[in-house]
Amino acid sequence: MSHGPSASGGALVAAPPHGAHHDEPYVPVFTGQARAELDTIMSRYPSKQAALLPALWLVQDARGWVSDASMEEVANALDITPAYVKGVTTFYTMYHQHPVGRHFIQVCTTTPCNICGAEDVVKSLLEHSGCGDLGLTSADGRFTVIEVECLGACGFPTPIMINNDFVESVTPESVSRILAERT
Amino acid sequence: MGYPHGSHPRETPILSKYFGDAGARTLDGWRARGGYDALQQALATDPQELQMIVKDSGLRGRGGAGFPTGLKWSFMKPDGKIHYMLCNADESEPGTFKDREIMRWTPHGLVEGVALAAHAIYAETAYIYIRGEFTEPYAHVTRAVEEAYAAGVLGANAMGSGKRVDVHVHRGAGAYICGEETALMNSLEGRRGNPRIKPPFPAIAGLFGRPTTINNVETLATVPYIIKNGAEWYKQFGRPDNPKSIGTKLFSVCGNITRPGNYEVALGFPFKDFLYDLCGGPLPGREIKAVIPGGSSVPILTREESEAAIMDYEGFAAAGTLLGSGGVIVFDDKQDMVRQIARLVRFYAHESCAQCTQCREGTAWTLRIMERIRDGAGTAEDFDTLLSIADNMTGKTICVLSDSCATPVVSGLKKFRGEFEAKIVANRAMVTVPGAFRASAA
Numbered sequence: 001m002s003h004g005p006s007a008s009g010g011a012l013v014a015a016p017p018h019g020a021h022h023d024e025p026y027v028p029v030f031t032g033q034a035r036a037e038l039d040t041i042m043s044r045y046p047s048k049q050a051a052l053l054p055a056l057w058l059v060q061d062a063r064g065w066v067s068d069a070s071m072e073e074v075a076n077a078l079d080i081t082p083a084y085v086k087g088v089t090t091f092y093t094m095y096h097q098h099p100v101g102r103h104f105i106q107v108c109t110t111t112p113c114n115i116c117g118a119e120d121v122v123k124s125l126l127e128h129s130g131c132g133d134l135g136l137t138s139a140d141g142r143f144t145v146i147e148v149e150c151l152g153a154c155g156f157p158t159p160i161m162i163n164n165d166f167v168e169s170v171t172p173e174s175v176s177r178i179l180a181e182r183t
Numbered sequence: 184m185g186y187p188h189g190s191h192p193r194e195t196p197i198l199s200k201y202f203g204d205a206g207a208r209t210l211d212g213w214r215a216r217g218g219y220d221a222l223q224q225a226l227a228t229d230p231q232e233l234q235m236i237v238k239d240s241g242l243r244g245r246g247g248a249g250f251p252t253g254l255k256w257s258f259m260k261p262d263g264k265i266h267y268m269l270c271n272a273d274e275s276e277p278g279t280f281k282d283r284e285i286m287r288w289t290p291h292g293l294v295e296g297v298a299l300a301a302h303a304i305y306a307e308t309a310y311i312y313i314r315g316e317f318t319e320p321y322a323h324v325t326r327a328v329e330e331a332y333a334a335g336v337l338g339a340n341a342m343g344s345g346k347r348v349d350v351h352v353h354r355g356a357g358a359y360i361c362g363e364e365t366a367l368m369n370s371l372e373g374r375r376g377n378p379r380i381k382p383p384f385p386a387i388a389g390l391f392g393r394p395t396t397i398n399n400v401e402t403l404a405t406v407p408y409i410i411k412n413g414a415e416w417y418k419q420f421g422r423p424d425n426p427k428s429i430g431t432k433l434f435s436v437c438g439n440i441t442r443p444g445n446y447e448v449a450l451g452f453p454f455k456d457f458l459y460d461l462c463g464g465p466l467p468g469r470e471i472k473a474v475i476p477g478g479s480s481v482p483i484l485t486r487e488e489s490e491a492a493i494m495d496y497e498g499f500a501a502a503g504t505l506l507g508s509g510g511v512i513v514f515d516d517k518q519d520m521v522r523q524i525a526r527l528v529r530f531y532a533h534e535s536c537a538q539c540t541q542c543r544e545g546t547a548w549t550l551r552i553m554e555r556i557r558d559g560a561g562t563a564e565d566f567d568t569l570l571s572i573a574d575n576m577t578g579k580t581i582c583v584l585s586d587s588c589a590t591p592v593v594s595g596l597k598k599f600r601g602e603f604e605a606k607i608v609a610n611r612a613m614v615t616v617p618g619a620f621r622a623s624a625a
Contacts, residue, residue, distance in 0.1 A: 044351045046391050052373030053356050078373070091375040091536075093357035094315045106316075110277045111479060111527050112437040112512050149359065149530050150277040151316050154437035154510070155187075155444050164318040 021098045023067035029059050030077055038077060048078045052088055056095055065096040093148070101137040101144035103182045105129070106161040107170075108151040116157035117171070122147060124172035125160075128179050143179070186284055186445050191461045195420060195431045198404055199447040202288045208323060210330040213291035219336060221407035225299045226344035228410075230261070233303040237406060240414035241421075241429030246271055246362075246399030247478065247508045249496050252406070258386035259304035259396055267390040268301035268309035269371075269397040272324075273355055273362040275314055276478035277530060278510030281433035282400035284445050286313070286320030289404065290327035296403035298337060298348045299410065304396045307347045312367050315356040325352045359534035363582045364397045365389075366536065377538045378582035401433055421495065422451030428495030432509055436462050439469060439515035450495035457494060458513070469515040473599070477507020479527055480587035482594035504594075520599040521606055524591050525553035531588035542585035545576040549592060556603060559610045566596060566603065 030038050038058060042051045055078065059070045066089055068082075075082040089095050096104070107125060109118040122145070126132065129143035137144045153159035156168035160178075167178055186202035201207035207216055225233055238253025259266055270293070274282040285293060293311070301309040311328075313321045328350050331337040341348040353371055355361050361370045365379035368390045389395025409417050421429045428450040434457070437443045441463030448457065458464060458471065465471050474489040475481060482504040484492065492502040499506045514523065532546035549572055555561050573589035580586070596603060 044349075047372065049373035050371060050391075053354065053370065056356065057354060080373075088373065088375055091358065092315070092355075095356055109526075110530050111523055112278050114526050115438050115512075115514060115518050115523060148316075148357075149533050150275055152274050152280050152283055152314065154278050154280050154512070155435060157437065157443075161316060161318075166319060 023069045026069040029062045065099050103143050103162050105145045106148040108159050109147045110150040112154035113157040118158040120172045121158040121170050124175040128176045188444050194447050195449045196447050197431050202284050218291050221411040222295045222299050223342050225410050230303045236414050240409045240417040245401035265393045266306035267395040268306040270297050270311040272313040272400045275359040275362050276508045278512040279478050279508040280435045281445050285400050285404050286324050290323040292404045294327045296406045301348050308349045310351050310353050312353045360536045377536050420449040434509040436511045438513040440513040452494045454492040454494050455490040465515050472516045473514040475512040477505045478510035481505040481507040485598050520602045521557050524595040525557045527591045528553050539580040541576050542580050545572050546588045556606050
């Protein structure tokens with residue numbers, strides 16, 4: 001989602017309980033190895049700011065989500081304002097602005113997958129994961145399930161992404177086995 | 184080949200020859216298959232000559248717009264300025280998954296094409312922008328770039344040519360709009376992915392304000408074959424009576440079809456044979472109802488229209504649609520077209536960058552109206568409202584996302600009007616019984 005509360009009436013992600021997540025006391029991400037990695041990335045571009053998306057990825061890989069405090073750290077590293085970093089972070093769908101389950105599951109329900117039964121896969125995932133609804137995290141902290149737009153694997157319906165892994169050709173029946181493999 | 188299926192005898196596998204062959208993924212494996220010969224040859228060739236060969240080959244952009252590749256390259260002159268080469272690997276058009284397979288199976292083929300193109304446009308630096316969700320393609324391409332640097336294929340003295348060619352891989356973070364070339368540039372620069380007003384065009388002021396050439400993955404992966412085998416060789420692929428559409432093209436096929444996957448055919452292939460012979464036709468006991476032939480942004484065809492279409496730029500245009508990205512979405516007679524068009528509109532409403540009013544509001548309004556028709560709460564006046572909104576969304580915004588949202592609505596209303604009307608009639612029938620409508624809509 002690239003803009004604020006959608007007027008579309010078809011919000012894909014149920015609103016998470018914002019405001020309840022803090023990241024204090026804040027421990028910086030960019031020290032030691034991570035700082036060296038960021039410096040390597042920055043050397044590839046003529047501007048510091050171009051390292052913004054990669055820097056946010058480094059934060060999310062390290063912490064699982066991107067907090068306001070992390071955005072401030074990124075802003076300081078790249079000589080831009082925290083507000084600017086937040087503006088960019090919120091434009092892209094893949095940066096989590098609150099903690100999510102250990103296994104973050106994105107299900108494609110766009111037209112090509114939709115006509116092959118993707119909505120039944122969503123139902124099955126919600127039922128077996130214990131998440132209850134889209135965007136919510138299961139009580140045991142294992143899963144968060146969201147619907148996403150086209151994952152670009154339309155020939156293998158229904159593709160889902162679990163963290164960084166693609167699982168293709170998921171059916172309502174195969175869901176329980178896929179979830180059982182992830183503790 | 185029709186990955187994940189074996190190659191069909193009527194395919195012309197050039198780009199897809201090594202799909203499914205993990206041995207082609209490594210530098211040694213790629214070299215053993217003739218890889219990097221073209222780059223070696225190109226680095227010893229004057230960029231203007233490379234531009235001429237590609238221009239002469241007739242290659243057109245495979246990302247969707249079909250702009251002649253050699254002509255695009257020829258905008259880049261030896262002016263002493265810093266130039267950038269950009270590879271658009273933000274494949275996100277619903278129905279399209281061809282670049283994904285190129286990157287998964289032949290990452291060195293892409294790196295070779297990108298490096299070659301960089302030299303051809305007088306650039307020393309190239310970036311490959313891969314959509315954030317493509318973690319596996321990203322890993323393969325990143326590995327290929329690392330291998331190429333380690334072997335001296337890339338770097339300050341690329342393949343011993345004395346020329347510098349740097350290639351960097353950049354990961355997106357989830358935004359369909361970043362497939363639009365100027366939005367991609369903004370995103371790579373660390374900004375929100377809003378498309379830029381043109382002019383200036385990228386060849387004048389693109390990435391970091393410098394002259395930039397941006398090409399799709401499939402286009403760049405094709406170039407080494409043209410340099411190696413010559414423009415004349417490439418011209419053999421296509422209809423003899425249509426010199427405007429040359430070469431082979433990867434088509435991704437998905438939806439209600441027997442054998443979904445990627446197929447590479449020479450342009451000018453009969454679409455009916457493609458759907459029924461190569462892809463196996465509809466699922467048992469079903470019939471094809473509609474086909475979107477070039478990714479979700481192009482007009483929908485009825486079964487009859489699709490069976491008469493020829494698969495090239497002009498052939499699909501004659502059928503009233505576009506070749507687009509080559510993402511073929513097949514709908515069978517079980518599908519409710521109103522419901523599916525509403526779902527497509529939801530995609531565009533979600534992906535609008537919200538920069539232009541016509542798009543931000545238009546996609547949201549269209550979605551609300553489409554969903555109320557779908558749910559049996561529409562009226563006949565809604566059709567005119569949809570067309571009026573569509574008119575205001577077409578040709579009036581910075582980029583074409585807005586137009587792309589209007590396209591399936593307009594073509595759907597025209598070609599499947601009966602299904603739309605049936606929803607309205609059902610609505611009328613229900614409101615004659617007090618209370619019944621509310622109960623059914625809930």
